[in-house]
Amino acid sequence: MKEFTSCRLATKYCIDNKYFAIAHLYKDEKPMDMHIHDCYEIYYSISGGKQFLIDNRFYDIEPGDIFFINQYESHYLTQIDTGIHERIVISIHPDYLQSISSESTDLSHCFTYREDNVPHKLHLDAEMSKRFVYLIHKIADAGGFGGDLTEQCAFTELMVFLNKAFRQDSHNTQPEITVTNHAQVDDILTYINRHISEDLTLDKLSAHFYLSSSYLCRIFKSTTGTTINKYITARRITIAKALLNEGLSVTETCEKCGFNDYSNFLKAFTKAVGISPKKYAQFNT
Helix, strand or coil: CCEECCHHHHHHHHHHHCCEEEEEECCCCCCCCCECCCCEEEEEECCCCCEEEECCEEEECCCCEEEEECCCCCEEEECCCCCCCCEEEEEECHHHHHHCCCCCCCCCHHHHCCHHHCCCEEECCHHHHHHHHHHHHHHHHCCCCCHHHHHHHHHHHHHHHHHHHHHHHHHHCCCCCCCCCCHHHHHHHHHHHHCCCCCCCHHHHHHHHCCCHHHHHHHHHHHHCCCHHHHHHHHHHHHHHHHHHCCCCHHHHHHHCCCCCHHHHHHHHHHHHCCCHHHHHHHHC
16 A cells, blocks of 8 residues: 655545555644644654644543544644654545444444543554554555555554454553643633534623633733634534434534534535535434
């Protein structure tokens, strides 16, 4: 399998082919805003970084950390060091992962199990990291006669290995408590997520927290790397995708996820997802 050098290209290949794709990256792409996409994502850090914002949770990034992000979770990679930043990102189409799962082995478990605030992050020790990298190389080097089957078998082995590690970690350890460097921003994120379906304006947030709008915007952007409006929009699109998958109409979804203006909802959803809410519902229900 070809290793991509761009997350965007890997994601596109994954979605277009309903398969999986691997990107091995050594330097930063132009950072994406808070975003979501219609595939699972595994993010493995080789050289470390600084911070990941996934929905309303922050994580510091150290070498050996691996993150599991599903298609409904908005995320943003922020405050990355300016030097070499080596990581491996795997994009996986949910339908493909389901097709290689069995009745007794759900390979999507690491992406969908979020009970009791189970963290998105798992740390691989030196031995586990070696096994992860070995399987990645086995997938990438598969070729010749039977190369397709070798590739698929190695990927299945990789997902079994990661799910076992995830299950053990989530069942045997206390949920990780993650905090930002700014306690006020933690409170702001919590409030936004509790009231995401309501009319959240900058003025209302400023009044609620007794902060000026300029100060509120400044501390949020410096801590999270994104703006309040972009964060709120991304969270609402995430919720909208989940509601459309549950069978709700586009109009009902618009109301329940906090978009007061139907036209703005259509524009925001289409820009973030790539297709209109109506087409998305047709493809995913």
